[in-house]
Amino acid sequence: xxxxxxxxxxxxxxxxxxxxxxxxxxxxxxxxxxxxxxxxxxxxxxxxxxxxxxxxxxxxxxxxxxxxxxxxxxxxxxxxxxxxxxxxxxxxxxxxxxxxxxxxxxxxxxxxxxxxxxxxxxxxxxxxxxxxxxxxxxxxxxxxxxxxxxxxxxxxxxxxxxxxxxx
Ligand SMILES: Cc1cc2nc3c(=O)[nH]c(=O)nc-3n(C[C@H](O)[C@H](O)[C@H](O)COP(=O)(O)O)c2cc1C
Numbered sequence: 001x002x003x004x005x006x007x008x009x010x011x012x013x014x015x016x017x018x019x020x021x022x023x024x025x026x027x028x029x030x031x032x033x034x035x036x037x038x039x040x041x042x043x044x045x046x047x048x049x050x051x052x053x054x055x056x057x058x059x060x061x062x063x064x065x066x067x068x069x070x071x072x073x074x075x076x077x078x079x080x081x082x083x084x085x086x087x088x089x090x091x092x093x094x095x096x097x098x099x100x101x102x103x104x105x106x107x108x109x110x111x112x113x114x115x116x117x118x119x120x121x122x123x124x125x126x127x128x129x130x131x132x133x134x135x136x137x138x139x140x141x142x143x144x145x146x147x148x149x150x151x152x153x154x155x156x157x158x159x160x161x162x163x164x165x166x167x
Pocket of ligand 1: 010011012065113115116117152
């Protein structure tokens with residue numbers, strides 16, 4: 001598992017000749033729903049997209065998701081705030097589900113990029129409109145997925161000064 005975590009990087013260039021299958025996406029969605037959530041409220045839904053025109057449209061409406069134009073798939077994580085108990089934890093719950101999707105993608109030899117939507121009003125509005133997501137549901141993020149066409153270096157990221165051991 002540590003190896004997977006170290007291997008994961010945001011991938012923004014994808015091979016356009018390699019599809020992502022429904023089986024692969026289903027495994028990612030299973031991983032998503034294995035995530036912990038406050039009081040096990042699981043305040044989420046998922047939209048899995050492989051339709052080319054819709055992926056292109058995401059790239060057009062989201063200012064930082066241009067990579068969707070080369071991605072073979074995307075998963076939209078949708079938050080359902082009212083089912084989150086206690087109230088207010090749903091962004092953390094959805095973030096945990098998102099991270100599970102990213103790690104499952106790496107374990108399948110794929111690459112992915114988390115593109116933030118919530119809490120930016122303009123991004124929420126455009127993704128909401130594109131997928132007809134009605135209030136009170138909130139599009140939380142877009143995850144672009146595909147076979148990587150780049151392999152960014154792992155930066156030396158561990159910073160001891162950010163850690164305090166209390167023993
Ligand atoms: C909440 C959140 C929102 C992000 N939004 C975007 C985004 O809109 N577009 C993008 O290209 N990357 C986005 N990223 C990816 C970050 O830029 C990336 O994780 C960070 O630069 C570290 O690089 P790494 O993922 O390769 O370790 C987002 C990441 C998080 C956690």
